[in-house]
Every structure is written in C-alpha cells, then in structure tokens.
Amino acid sequence: MKKGNSFLLTDGLVYQGGQLHRLDILVQDGRISALGENLDKLSPAGVKKYDASRKLVSPGLVDVHVHYRDPGFTYKETVKTGAQAAAHGGFTTVCAMPNVDPVPDTPERLQKMIKKNHEDGCVHIKQYAATTQDRTSDKVNDLSGLKRAGAFAFSNDGNGIQNAETMYQAMKAAAALKMPIVEHIEDDSLKKNGVMNAGRYAVELGLPGMPGLSESSQLARDLLLAQETGVHYHACHLSTRESVALVRLAKEHHINVTCEVTPHHLLLADQDIPADDGFYKMNPPLRSTADCAALFEGLLDGTIDMIATDHAPHAASEKMGGMCHASFGITGSETAFALLYTRFVKTQRMSLEQLLDLMSIKPAKCFGMNDAGALFPGKPADLAVFDLEHEYVLQEERYFSLGKNTPFTGTKVYGQTCMTFVAGELVYKKED
Structure with a gap:
C-alpha cells in the first residue's frame, strides 16, 4: 500500500471524540494534522480537496x-x-x-x-x-x-x-x-x-x-x-x-x-x-x-x-x-x-x-489498536465517508468480494460508502 498522501476533506459531519461535529479534516503525509472549521487557511497551496458536505465522516x-x-x-x-x-x-x-x-x-x-x-x-x-x-x-x-x-x-x-x-x-x-x-x-x-x-x-x-x-x-x-x-x-x-x-x-x-x-x-x-x-x-x-x-x-x-x-x-x-x-x-x-x-x-x-x-x-x-478507530491529530488518516441521505439497493454485481453469499442482496438501504481512506490513500471511491 502506498501511503503519505495529503488532502483536505471539507465540511463533513465528523464523528470525533464521541460526538458529531461539522468539521474539515486536514491530512498531511498520511496522518491527520488538524480538525476544525475553515481549514483552508492552514492548508498547503494546491492541496487536493474532497467535498464531504451532507456526508458522514467516520473513523x-x-x-x-x-x-x-x-x-x-x-x-x-x-x-x-x-x-x-x-x-x-x-x-x-x-x-x-x-x-x-x-x-x-x-x-x-x-x-x-x-x-x-x-x-x-x-x-x-x-x-x-x-x-x-x-x-x-x-x-x-x-x-x-x-x-x-x-x-x-x-x-x-x-x-x-x-x-x-x-x-x-x-x-x-x-x-x-x-x-x-x-x-x-x-x-x-x-x-x-x-x-x-x-x-x-x-x-x-x-x-x-x-x-x-x-x-x-x-x-x-x-x-x-x-x-x-x-x-x-x-x-x-x-x-x-x-x-x-x-x-x-x-x-x-x-x-x-x-x-x-x-x-x-x-x-x-x-x-x-x-x-x-x-x-x-x-x-x-x-x-x-x-x-x-x-x-x-x-x-x-x-x-x-x-x-x-x-x-x-x-x-x-x-x-x-x-x-x-x-x-x-x-x-x-x-x-x-x-x-x-x-x-x-x-x-x-x-x-x-x-x-x-x-x-x-x-x-x-x-484489542488495544492504538492507531485505529478514532480521528485525532497525529493519528493515521483512516476514515470513511458515507451518504446517509439517499436510498440505494444492495446489488450482487457491485460486490468486490468473490463471495456473493448473502440473503440481503436486493435490500433497500441507506448509508452507502462514498470514499474510504487508509493512511491518507483513497482506496475506495463510489462511481459517480
């Protein structure tokens, strides 16, 4: 896995410290460097931006x-x-x-x-x-x-x-x-x-x-x-x-x-x-x-x-x-x-x-995983972005797993994954 990416995730509903906050997340060299409002000012020039407005951002x-x-x-x-x-x-x-x-x-x-x-x-x-x-x-x-x-x-x-x-x-x-x-x-x-x-x-x-x-x-x-x-x-x-x-x-x-x-x-x-x-x-x-x-x-x-x-x-x-x-x-x-x-x-x-x-x-x-499960400055930028507003259908042809063995295929649900980052690297992005 390549690591070390930098980006700014803006205006997400972020689960941090046990609460939900509307925040930006600045990631530098694969780690969270800052969480707060209007982090544009702290961001390096030309840093890649992802719009997370109207989305949940979770550890x-x-x-x-x-x-x-x-x-x-x-x-x-x-x-x-x-x-x-x-x-x-x-x-x-x-x-x-x-x-x-x-x-x-x-x-x-x-x-x-x-x-x-x-x-x-x-x-x-x-x-x-x-x-x-x-x-x-x-x-x-x-x-x-x-x-x-x-x-x-x-x-x-x-x-x-x-x-x-x-x-x-x-x-x-x-x-x-x-x-x-x-x-x-x-x-x-x-x-x-x-x-x-x-x-x-x-x-x-x-x-x-x-x-x-x-x-x-x-x-x-x-x-x-x-x-x-x-x-x-x-x-x-x-x-x-x-x-x-x-x-x-x-x-x-x-x-x-x-x-x-x-x-x-x-x-x-x-x-x-x-x-x-x-x-x-x-x-x-x-x-x-x-x-x-x-x-x-x-x-x-x-x-x-x-x-x-x-x-x-x-x-x-x-x-x-x-x-x-x-x-x-x-x-x-x-x-x-x-x-x-x-x-x-x-x-x-x-x-x-x-x-x-x-x-x-x-x-x-x-299980004592100190680098997982939480969003704080200094932690690896392991995070997921979910769409909670729009209904979609679980479809077999969209599964990445070789196994399709679930009775839930065809179910209408909310909470679709939009993006997943591992140590700052975008490892999954929903097709537009």
Whole structure:
C-alpha cells in the first residue's frame, strides 16, 4: 500500500471524540494534522480537496472477524478481494481468521501470511494465529513464538476447542504473554449435526436443528477458565440469550471478557428463513426472535462490546443444494454498516453515535489498536465517508468480494460508502 498522501476533506459531519461535529479534516503525509472549521487557511497551496458536505465522516470501521481464505481456498476469496470488499464497506482495519491451508500455526507460516496481507491488502489486515496445532488438535502451539512473529491474537475460529485442559493451558500461556484468546464457542457433542436453530421452524422445514446449548454450555466453561487464568477472553459471534446473560454475569464478576455480535444475528431470526436455502446457513445459526431481542439489548447495555461481520465468503456452488449440503457462512463486509444504519439508526432504536462506537472505537479499544478507530491529530488518516441521505439497493454485481453469499442482496438501504481512506490513500471511491 502506498501511503503519505495529503488532502483536505471539507465540511463533513465528523464523528470525533464521541460526538458529531461539522468539521474539515486536514491530512498531511498520511496522518491527520488538524480538525476544525475553515481549514483552508492552514492548508498547503494546491492541496487536493474532497467535498464531504451532507456526508458522514467516520473513523475507518474496524472488523475483528473476517475470513480471507488465502492461502488454500482462493476460489472463495483472496487477500486482495477481501480487502477491497472491506474498503467498499468503510472498513480500514480488519482481523483475518486462521482457518486457511496451511494453518498459520508456526512462526514461519504466520510471517508468510502477514507479508502477503501487507503486499496485497488495501486496508490494514491483522492476522490471527491458530491456538492449537492444525487448528483442531489438542496440542497448544508455541504462542510465544507466534506473538514474536506478529500474531494479532490466538484463535481456532471455525472450530471450538473441545478439551477443557487444552483451553486451560492455552489461556495460561496467552495470559502470560498478555495476548487474547478469541474463541468460536461450540460443543461438538451438542451440535446434533444441525444446520439451523433447533425449534419450531427447523421442524417445519424438515431440517436438523442445532440447539443453543451447544454455544452457551461451552461459553460457561470458558468463562470459568478465563476467571481462573486472568486471560483476555473474547467470545465470537454470540447468538443466544443465555450467552448474553452469561457474559453479563461474568462482567459483573470482573472476568476479563469481551464479545461480539454479527449483523445477521441482529437482523434476522430463524422465522425469517423462507425455505431450505443455503444462503441462510451460518454458524452459529440464526436463532429465535427472543434471542435477537436479547442480543440487541446486550449491545445497548454494554454487555456486548462490538459488532463484527464474520465475513465468510464461499463459491456459488457451495451454497446450493439446500442447507444440509451448503457450507456454513455469510458475507458481511460490504453490507454491514448500511444494513445496521437503516434498520436501527433510521428507526431510532439506536443512535448514530452508538453504531459508530460499536463498529470503530470499541473494537479498537478492546484489542488495544492504538492507531485505529478514532480521528485525532497525529493519528493515521483512516476514515470513511458515507451518504446517509439517499436510498440505494444492495446489488450482487457491485460486490468486490468473490463471495456473493448473502440473503440481503436486493435490500433497500441507506448509508452507502462514498470514499474510504487508509493512511491518507483513497482506496475506495463510489462511481459517480
């Protein structure tokens, strides 16, 4: 990525310091040099100007949970296309999961992935390393060596760690390194080979159901282990009301836990699945309306710390043939902000400030990303410009991701990304 550009962004509605202000932003050598009114006077002669009037200017969004399938599954997504999709959605920092082939479970493999992320990505890509060997075994990796090699955090995402002793040893090692354990919470013995949420709607569609207990029971175990070890434990993609209650209780007991929720688990319930359609197959599955309500309440009261997309692209053929045959996963990088803004901010269920906090400031703060998630002088010029006034339609042909697997295509939304800047470089601009 080339960096070091200078420009003046004028008259935007800027989210800065937890509030919205009408401001100019002066960027010099890829960093914010000033925020204020009428910055023309401070700008160097001939500096490029971008008119942001009637637009929202946000810190670049931060997504702590994406899948880029590279190496090993590049027919689904590559680092390049995944990063382009992120920029299209207003994200400037993303964190890539390790369920690729080969798995980044050695320092050498991890360094190779980090190098490729830097070379091919137009946004900042932080790389998870696998917690255990091959991401599915019970042998904890050399976490110290992986940290030195540049690991962002440790995760086996895509699989839950089934053995409690393995998780306990991993947590102790990560705690000693002051590194987070980021967990896909799932007890395989309770999954029942389910492809959607267990309950009435699974019965009506004639599909095997996955009970919420497969998530909440594993979470309860992990929270007790986190309490014992003191590790920063981050729970991925909460989906049940029981999970929200467990995290709330853990925080009351000062356990060092953070957690995320996805847009799709906030926006859809199992009753919204119209048919045996692989586009609605994701893990964890879409739960009940009561679960959706609990997740939203958890966001508003601070139990849930952030929104993360779990962007999981697949080839078209892998989402066909009904839920029993389709792969788990849904894309999200290019649709998340617009869908959430339209559903929750436009309807006044959430403020714009709250949404931006959950998608930029809080994920950066929870994971100690000091250069992401906020707009202040001296910080890298990572920012996104959104049009909140004009309705548009989510269209498959406009996606940059190789994966088109989202049931939200065709939805009318507000909040289209107009421009995304990474360290002062314009990495996405909406076509006029």
